Amino acid sequence: MNFSNVFKATLLATFLIKLLLAYVIPMSGDEAYFIIWAKNLDFGYYDHPPMAGWFLYGMRFLGDSEVILRLPAILLSSLIGIGIYQFLKTRDETKAALIAILFLISPLNIINVLITTDTPLILFAFLSAASLYKALEKDQLVWYGLSGIFFGMAFLSKYFAVLLGLAYLTYFLFSTKNWHKSRGFALLYLAALPFALINIYWNYTHCWDNILFNLYTRNEGEQFSLGKIATYFGTQIYLMTPPVVYYLFKHRANFVRSLNNDNLKLFFFAFFIPMAAFAALALKKLIGLHWVLAFYPFLYILLFHYLSRAELIKTTKFMAWFSITHLAIITVISVMPMETWIKTKWYDGIVFMFKTNEIADHIRPYEKQFLLAADGYTPAAIISYSYGKDFFVFGEGSYHARQDDIVTDFRQFSGRNILIVKKSAPDISQYAPYFQRVEFKQFTLRGATFFYVLGYNFNYEQYKIKVLTPIKDKYYKIPDYLPHTPCYFCEKYFNEGAKP
Numbered sequence: 001m002n003f004s005n006v007f008k009a010t011l012l013a014t015f016l017i018k019l020l021l022a023y024v025i026p027m028s029g030d031e032a033y034f035i036i037w038a039k040n041l042d043f044g045y046y047d048h049p050p051m052a053g054w055f056l057y058g059m060r061f062l063g064d065s066e067v068i069l070r071l072p073a074i075l076l077s078s079l080i081g082i083g084i085y086q087f088l089k090t091r092d093e094t095k096a097a098l099i100a101i102l103f104l105i106s107p108l109n110i111i112n113v114l115i116t117t118d119t120p121l122i123l124f125a126f127l128s129a130a131s132l133y134k135a136l137e138k139d140q141l142v143w144y145g146l147s148g149i150f151f152g153m154a155f156l157s158k159y160f161a162v163l164l165g166l167a168y169l170t171y172f173l174f175s176t177k178n179w180h181k182s183r184g185f186a187l188l189y190l191a192a193l194p195f196a197l198i199n200i201y202w203n204y205t206h207c208w209d210n211i212l213f214n215l216y217t218r219n220e221g222e223q224f225s226l227g228k229i230a231t232y233f234g235t236q237i238y239l240m241t242p243p244v245v246y247y248l249f250k251h252r253a254n255f256v257r258s259l260n261n262d263n264l265k266l267f268f269f270a271f272f273i274p275m276a277a278f279a280a281l282a283l284k285k286l287i288g289l290h291w292v293l294a295f296y297p298f299l300y301i302l303l304f305h306y307l308s309r310a311e312l313i314k315t316t317k318f319m320a321w322f323s324i325t326h327l328a329i330i331t332v333i334s335v336m337p338m339e340t341w342i343k344t345k346w347y348d349g350i351v352f353m354f355k356t357n358e359i360a361d362h363i364r365p366y367e368k369q370f371l372l373a374a375d376g377y378t379p380a381a382i383i384s385y386s387y388g389k390d391f392f393v394f395g396e397g398s399y400h401a402r403q404d405d406i407v408t409d410f411r412q413f414s415g416r417n418i419l420i421v422k423k424s425a426p427d428i429s430q431y432a433p434y435f436q437r438v439e440f441k442q443f444t445l446r447g448a449t450f451f452y453v454l455g456y457n458f459n460y461e462q463y464k465i466k467v468l469t470p471i472k473d474k475y476y477k478i479p480d481y482l483p484h485t486p487c488y489f490c491e492k493y494f495n496e497g498a499k500p
């Protein structure tokens with residue numbers, strides 16, 4: 001069998017499957033939130049560095065459909081699959097094709113069609129490591145510089161890129177050294193430095209939002225848990241799949257031998273250093289399945305060296321059926337009546353996501369008399385995407401996705417009428433202090449009841465006291481050790497640090 005031809009067929013088939021999935025899966029809350037980033041182009045955003053927003057900004061020139069906006073995620077696995085094949089085929093073209101096929105048909109790739117902050121991270125982390133390998137192989141400084149540029153772009157995608165930098169440093173410390181190699185690694189980090197400085201400066205001028213969110217607010221109350229550790233290792237077994245875990249254990253002696261190969265050692269550290277870091281973090285933090293995806297392509301390169309052709313064929317057959325099972329489950333769920341889930345706690349969210357246009361139709365008659373809002377970032381982002389008009393978040397919201405703090409100015413809403421979309425019955429007493437008059441209406445859609453609060457003559461001063469002040473105290477306490485310009489939130493609402 002010509003596995004190179006099978007690889008090409010697999011490349012096309014997986015691309016078409018991902019296109020179909022991107023078409024049928026509605027826009028998620030996180031994706032819609034990143035579209036808000038794209039509408040407000042900047043060098044940073046509240047939660048993360050800016051690369052996902054930049055990707056979407058570019059894609060919006062082509063259109064606003066789910067498929068168009070998800071093209072980077074759709075193409076990602078195809079590009080890396082091609083990269084793995086090209087990277088390995090000079091050593092053994094058949095095994096290279098098998099590894100690339102294995103990567104392409106894995107569930108972590110075939111159903112990964114959502115545009116997230118991980119999308120550019122996966123791409124640039126792979127390009128950086130591949131460039132570094134070329135630098136080590138050819139002993140050319142230009143490849144070190146290119147690796148550093150891609151590493152910097154990975155850093156502007158997501159902070160987990162730091163783990164790749166740690167893997168590079170570990171590799172350097174435990175590999176043979178010479179003056180040219182040392183100079184190359186220095187160039188790598190210097191080439192990445194401007195990208196880091198962009199992020200540092202943005203944080204310096206934006207209340208250190210990324211630092212406060214990623215190091216403080218999202219980790220408050222986290223405690224040691226064996227369940228979190230078990231979940232992490234269970235997730236890795238799922239992502240690797242049992243046959244891969246079995247063969248890695250079977251060939252565990254090769255791990256030691258691989259450390260004697262300087263170039264192979266690079267991919268060993270690029271995978272296992274981040275995995276070890278996440279394992280340590282899992283002692284207290286629940287590790288998201290998607291957090292580790294940027295480092296999995298390096299595992300597949302290692303499998304090329306550890307597994308025989310016969311073992312790769314067996315593993316590929318398992319992976320094919322494993323992914324078919326996932327796709328079958330998705331197909332069954334997609335053809336089931338929506339009301340199948342009516343007794344579940346997430347049913348209103350399902351209806352809201354799939355029937356946003358119909359929900360928006362109930363809101364449109366009010367758009368000229370009312371400002372439009374929702375009670376959380378997920379409904380606000382989803383309905384903004386569907387409606388074509390931005391909904392802001394009314395109320396304190398969650399510690400996640402507080403970009404609204406940057407783009408919304410409640411001072412401008414004083415005396416205006418505001419409509420607030422909700423998925424649960426509102427407590428009018430919670431809204432009464434902020435309006436001269438409050439009422440709510442409800443409607444039922446596919447068995448789910450939705451509500452919208454109509455608030456007349458918004459009282460900004462009361463909202464400032466009861467909502468904005470607690471937000472400032474909770475989310476904008478900048479540690480003394482971090483120098484900063486006047487914080488936009490404090491300056492905007494409380495005149496703190498404002499120029500006289």
